[in-house]
Amino acid sequence: MFEKREECGVFGIFDDPEAVQKTYFGLHSLQHRGQESAGIASSNGEYISCYAGMGQVGRVFRAGRGILERLDNPIAIGHVRYSTAGSSNVCNAQPIMGEYSRGQVAVAHNGNIINASMLRDEYEAYGSIFSATSDTEVIIHLVALSHENSTLDRLISALRRVEGSYSLLVLTDRELIAMRDPYGFRPLVLGRLKDSYVVSSETCAFDLIEAEYLREVEPGEIIHITQDGIKSYAPFKKVNRKHCIFEYIYFARPDSFMFGETVYTVRKALGRQLAQDTYVEADMVIPIPDSGISAAIGYSQEANIPFELGLIRNHYVGRTFIEPKESIRHFGVKLKLNAVHDVVKGKRIVVIDDSIVRATTGKKIIKMLRQYGAKEVHFRVSSPPTQYPCFYGIDTPSRGELIASSHTAEEINQYMGSDTLQYLSVESMKKAVMNGSGDYTYCDACFTGSYPSKFPWNMQLEQMELFVKR
Numbered sequence: 377m378f379e380k381r382e383e384c385g386v387f388g389i390f391d392d393p394e395a396v397q398k399t400y401f402g403l404h405s406l407q408h409r410g411q412e413s414a415g416i417a418s419s420n421g422e423y424i425s426c427y428a429g430m431g432q433v434g435r436v437f438r439a440g441r442g443i444l445e446r447l448d449n450p451i452a453i454g455h456v457r458y459s460t461a462g463s464s465n466v467c468n469a470q471p472i473m474g475e476y477s478r479g480q481v482a483v484a485h486n487g488n489i490i491n492a493s494m495l496r497d498e499y500e501a502y503g504s505i506f507s508a509t510s511d512t513e514v515i516i517h518l519v520a521l522s523h524e525n526s527t528l529d530r531l532i533s534a535l536r537r538v539e540g541s542y543s544l545l546v547l548t549d550r551e552l553i554a555m556r557d558p559y560g561f562r563p564l565v566l567g568r569l570k571d572s573y574v575v576s577s578e579t580c581a582f583d584l585i586e587a588e589y590l591r592e593v594e595p596g597e598i599i600h601i602t603q604d605g606i607k608s609y610a611p612f613k614k615v616n617r618k619h620c621i622f623e624y625i626y627f628a629r630p631d632s633f634m635f636g637e638t639v640y641t642v643r644k645a646l647g648r649q650l651a652q653d654t655y656v657e658a659d660m661v662i663p664i665p666d667s668g669i670s671a672a673i674g675y676s677q678e679a680n681i682p683f684e685l686g687l688i689r690n691h692y693v694g695r696t697f698i699e700p701k702e703s704i705r706h707f708g709v710k711l712k713l714n715a716v717h718d719v720v721k722g723k724r725i726v727v728i729d730d731s732i733v734r735a736t737t738g739k740k741i742i743k744m745l746r747q748y749g750a751k752e753v754h755f756r757v758s759s760p761p762t763q764y765p766c767f768y769g770i771d772t773p774s775r776g777e778l779i780a781s782s783h784t785a786e787e788i789n790q791y792m793g794s795d796t797l798q799y800l801s802v803e804s805m806k807k808a809v810m811n812g813s814g815d816y817t818y819c820d821a822c823f824t825g826s827y828p829s830k831f832p833w834n835m836q837l838e839q840m841e842l843f844v845k846r
């Protein structure tokens with residue numbers, strides 16, 4: 377999918393002489409999860425220092441400014457962000473720091489607290505002053521105003537009031553606390569590096585720093601890491617786990633091991649299933665890079681049609697390139713993607729993408745392929761039609777902007793100008809993801825509208841869409 381939908385990534389390490397350097401590297405591995413801001417908070421056992429700024433990790437911590445050196449402490453957490461809640465502003469960059477009667481606290485959050493604005497209104501009425509607009513700051517206020525003694529107990533009481541999704545790292549002067557919401561929407565994994573514990577959104581960060589993967593932080597689990605070792609708590613009511621299936625389809629890095637499977641393997645299985653369901657005679661299968669690559673390999677192998685890189689992505693165009701004026705706006709997609717003339721000319725092509733949001737980019741790509749001489753273009757999507765918004769930490773548009781919420785596949789085919797367009801069905805997606813295990817533990821609400829948790833005040837979907845825009 378080329379129409380970006382990103383979220384956040386978190387990384388933490390306890391008691392390592394190079395904790396900050398390793399957090400910096402870990403954040404580089406998680407950069408795909410958010411490119412808007414990055415930050416690191418670290419503790420020397422007495423005092424927390426924090427630095428966060430706008431832009432990618434390399435830019436925020438660029439060499440020569442001495443930032444990493446100033447943060448150099450043995451306990452650290454880090455965050456990369458894309459704004460799913462709260463505006464794109466440096467005051468919302470994480471980790472977010474707070475200071476209350478029991479000392480300092482820094483928080484790095486991946487997810488979305490869906491009742492954050494209700495809680496915010498309530499606490500502002502009591503006199504709390506919020507410095508940012510992100511949902512994460514609410515957690516700090518809940519912790520500060522809790523009547524419990526320890527930070528751990530305060531966190532537990534705070535999280536009992538919170539609805540939505542969170543994979544959360546909390547740093548105090550001497551503790552690192554990692555926790556995941558009871559549904560386990562967002563990933564969070566625990567690892568070990570010699571005598572240190574590490575936590576990360578994805579295992580690809582462990583590979584980079586050569587940490588050993590131990591296990592997932594379980595849904596609803598709180599892991600408390602101190603000099604005395606590691607303790608695990610499960611204070612919340614158990615519910616059926618609902619891992620975000622979109623992590624498999626699009627968000628996570630293919631080399632990460634997540635929810636019990638390697639992401640690449642799952643994406644290939646989705647592509648294989650897509651080929652079984654939607655086979656078409658063609659000369660080649662080409663992915664929309666990068667996220668369509670794994671599914672296209674699966675499709676190509678299953679359909680026995682050669683895989684080609686017919687589209688090449690320019691990796692050096694950031695999110696913020698200046699929008700060209702109207703007369704040359706059609707150049708836009710070519711800034712990011714170009715087709716290889718000789719590869720596509722005169723060919724019958726199956727184009728694989730992982731999902732369709734508004735279909736505007738797909739339309740431009742198909743037009744470009746035809747301009748370059750493609751004979752037939754068959755568009756195949758390795759997930760079902762995206763019809764519903766996400767309230768659990770993925771930045772999807774509202775239903776009004778999701779083309780599949782108001783148009784059939786054939787109408788979208790006509791709009792995009794492809795010869796044929798087919799999606800994976802919900803049943804086939806489930807089959808591919810379960811891989812014969814019989815165990816389906818995923819949220820798929822953006823395809824089915826079946827949201828795992830109730831909305832605040834029992835709101836209906838329409839009200840909820842307005843509510844989250846507040």
Ligand code: SF4
Pocket residue numbers: 561619620621622623765766767768769770819820821822823
């Ligand atoms: Fe993931 Fe979609 Fe569920 Fe959001 S609604 S958590 S994107 S599956």
